[in-house]
Amino acid sequence: MRASHRGGPDSVEIVTQTPQGQDQSRTFDAVVVAIKPNHIADLILDKTSELNAILTAIPFRRDRVVVHTDAKLLPRSKRSWGAFNLTIPSSLDQVLGQTTITFWVNRLSVLDKRLPDIFITLNPPLEPDPVRIIQDRIMIHPVATFAGMQAIETLKTFQGGQRIWYAGSFLEIPYLHENAFNTGIAAAEGILLRLGAKP
Ligand SMILES: Cc1cc2nc3c(=O)[nH]c(=O)nc-3n(C[C@H](O)[C@H](O)[C@H](O)COP(=O)(O)OP(=O)(O)OC[C@H]3O[C@@H](n4cnc5c(N)ncnc54)[C@H](O)[C@@H]3O)c2cc1C
Known part of the structure; x- marks a missing residue:
């Protein structure tokens, strides 16, 4: 299902498409x-709008994320393993390129001791054994460049305009769960204030 949104002074119209391709329109007091x-x-219908220009100015990077059980991505000695294991490439070009890190999930999340060692490797420098791969995905992240941060600051001036609020960790550096949560709370508080409701 795809959705587009169009704000107005008193309400926001959300248009979704059914799997059969029919438009369905619903109206809300506010939207996050x-x-x-x-x-x-x-989701923006008007591709010439200022908002579209701001959003498309925020750069993104693709990272490969592999969940696996192949210990060859970590140091040979288990005593050297940490929750976060950064692989430092030998050349400067690679250092400035993709980050390579392996999370040892059992240590990071204190898993049941009976479970095997489970790892999450961001951009594996060596290919994990295919039979040991549990999930293999590409994640798309915002990148904190100067131009991108400027675009995000401009996006914030659109908060609540046309009764539409934006939330997500991308709004605040560092891009962590706490900031995703905090921006969601700020959006909810903005709506309550606008609608004259008490939290
Ligand atoms: C490998 C990895 C490890 C990380 N480790 C940490 C960590 O240890 N600690 C930490 O704090 N942060 C960590 N992060 C970052 C953290 O996951 C993000 O900052 C956080 O999840 C962002 O939350 P969000 O709500 O902004 O966006 P998201 O979590 O991306 O949520 C957006 C949601 O919207 C959905 N969506 C997209 N389009 C539509 C649509 N059209 N209609 C409906 N739904 C849609 C998406 O499917 C998604 O579920 C990690 C990220 C990665 C990739």
């Missing part, structure tokens, strides 16, 4: 858009 900027841009 809690997705990544590139996805928000996909």
Whole structure:
């Protein structure tokens, strides 16, 4: 299902498409858009709008994330393993390129001791054994460049305009769960204030 949104002074219209391709329109007092900027841009109908230009100015990077049980991505000695294991490449070009890190999930999340060692590797420098791969995905992240941060500051001036609020960790550096949560709370408080309701 795809959705587009169009704000107005008194309400927000959300248009969704059914799997059969029919438009369905619903109207709300306010809307929180809690997705990544590139996805928000996909939902904007007017591609010439200032908002679309701001959203598309926020740069993104693709990272490969592999969940696996192949210990060859960590130091040989288990005593050297940490919850976060950064692989430092030998050349400067690689250092400035993709980050390579392996999370040892059992240590990070204190898993049941009976479970095997489970790892999450961001951009594996060595290919994990295919039979040991549990999940293999590409994640798209915002990148904190100067131009991107300026675009995000401009996006904040749109908060609550046309009764649409934006939430997500991309709004605040560092891009962590806490900031995703905090921006969601701020959006909810903005709506309550606008609607004259008490929290
Ligand atoms: C491998 C990895 C490890 C990380 N480790 C940490 C960590 O240890 N600690 C930490 O604090 N942060 C960590 N992060 C970052 C953290 O996951 C993000 O900052 C956080 O999840 C962002 O939350 P969000 O709500 O902004 O966006 P998201 O979590 O991306 O949520 C957006 C949601 O919107 C959905 N969506 C997209 N488009 C639409 C649509 N059109 N309609 C409906 N739904 C839609 C998406 O499917 C998604 O579920 C990690 C990220 C990665 C990739």
